[in-house]
Amino acid sequence: MMERVTKARTRLLMSQPFFGVLALRLQIQEACDMDTMSTDGSSIFVNPDFVQQLSDDELIAVMAHEVMHCAHLHPYRREGRDLLLWNMACDYAINSILKESGFILPDGALLNQAYSGMSAEWIYADLLDKRDGQSPQSNSLDPGGCGAVTDPQESTGHEQTASDRKQKETAWKHAVIQAHQTAKASGRAPGGMDRLIRDIKKPKLDWRILLARFINARDHSDYSFSRPNPRFLHQDIFLPSLENQKLEELVIACDTSGSVSQEEIDQVNGELNAILQTVRPASVTVLHCDFEIKKVERFTPDSGTVTLEPVGFGGTDLRPPFDWCRENGVMPDAILYFSDLLSHQWPDVSPAPVLWITPNQRKAPIGETISLQYG
Known part of the structure; x- marks a missing residue:
């Protein structure tokens, strides 16, 4: 299983260098307690049974999906929101970009054109409004089946300190800019990334966070x-x-x-x-x-x-x-x-x-x- 995941990451590097370069920053770890995959910004945790269910193209797409969670800094932006609903919002925020980039997402992936270009914070609030303030009920942290995002963890299993999280976040911002430059130089920069790069270079705080x-x-x-x-x-x-x-x-x-x-x-x-x-x-x-x-x-x-x-x-x-x-x-x-x-x-x-x-x-x-x- 691990060999197949490693090969998928190599294929991702060759075909989509932006995603592949960023994927190399993430350690791959087996995690049977996960339903699918997840990332905390440092690792990708993989359930072997889930990998077996995916075609090669779907596996590459799920790897790119986890990379996109990190590129959009989703592990660092939850700020106490319901984790399941946050995962749904983050999926809606990135899946349309992945689809536009030619990835073949697994069946059931969360896609909604109305959320195209919206931040995960905005989508989360909209989902919460539509559910009358109630969190969705699910036995899985990953209802879309493309891979989840979790809060950053230290190797000891404890949450990172605010200072550590800030350093990780800053490192990801630099990495995303460098990966985009590398992909652009090879003429294979994915679509939909210009806005992300612009926001990283000139960040603006989501108004809902300011309100909270x-x-x-x-x-x-x-x-x-x-x-x-x-x-x-x-x-x-x-x-x-x-x-x-x-x-x-x-x-x-x-x-x-x-x-x-x-x-x-x-x-x-x-x-x-x-x-x-x-x-x-x-x-x-x-x-x-x-x-x-x-x-x-x-x-x-x-x-x-x-x-x-x-x-x-x-x-x-x-x-x-x-x-x-x-x-x-x-x-x-x-x-x-x-x-x-x-x-x-x-x-x-x-x-x-x-x-x-x-x-x-x-x-x-x-x-x-x-x-x-x-x-």
């Missing part, structure tokens, strides 16, 4: 002596306990002026459901606003799947949501404002940290601003 970090920064869980740790009280030892003060109140302001498209409104709806299911604040208040507050809705994580029906579509004034909070005595942990920012009416101050989420490159004069980026 902004919200998580508002989580006030901390150790406190106000409630001593009960595990040690019988020894007359007073140690702090973790006070889990999760987000109580989020306010989401939805710009429903005439300049906002239905696609942008749908985006707000999707993010609201993702926040309710993953962040699970005690309460989320949604304010529909054009030049004034047109509708107020409140939701909790128990509200189920939420479908917003915005009203307004008049002129734009971005001040009313902030005024509404003050007038109603609402002091949220954070305010998220989805808007195209096409307004001359801005608030002077905010009663809470505010994050503006916009589909363009405009920047709000107060708070933080992030652009919707899907690369």
Whole structure:
């Protein structure tokens, strides 16, 4: 079995040097506990029974598939997401590129043209929205049957430190650039790689990661002596306990002026459901606003799947949501404002940290601003 895998890697090197050069960076290890194959960024773990089921062309494609997980840094980008759903999202992100490059993927490979060119983070969020925040149920980590991706592991079996992971990630970036240059020089650079190379050379952080970090920064869980740790009280030892003060109140302001498209409104709806299911604040208040507050809705994580029906579509004034909070005595942990920012009416101050989420490159004069980026 190992000899056949090694021959497949050699054929990959000869026929598709970009993938082959990168495949040489990965150690091949037998792993009978895997259903198919997997990679953690350092090795390819191979189930011998799975290899026997594949044709030579399919085996080469699966090797390239594992290489693509590493080239796209998938082992380093999960950030706590559900591992099975993350594998599905990563497969959708790379399989269309592999198919375009002429690889013959095994039957059942996850392919969806709608996800072509999208990042794994964007696809993951879309899959999560479509499943009402629930992770898919499967007995296999690799529902597409092309090879899985796992978190980086040390040889001892423990997770790598943040510093080690960063070094590995940087090494892969350099390797991908060099492999692309080698393949390009031979006239056999695969299609669909230019965007990957561009993103590596000029990286941009997926806006969903920025959104998650902004919200998580508002989580006030901390150790406190106000409630001593009960595990040690019988020894007359007073140690702090973790006070889990999760987000109580989020306010989401939805710009429903005439300049906002239905696609942008749908985006707000999707993010609201993702926040309710993953962040699970005690309460989320949604304010529909054009030049004034047109509708107020409140939701909790128990509200189920939420479908917003915005009203307004008049002129734009971005001040009313902030005024509404003050007038109603609402002091949220954070305010998220989805808007195209096409307004001359801005608030002077905010009663809470505010994050503006916009589909363009405009920047709000107060708070933080992030652009919707899907690369």
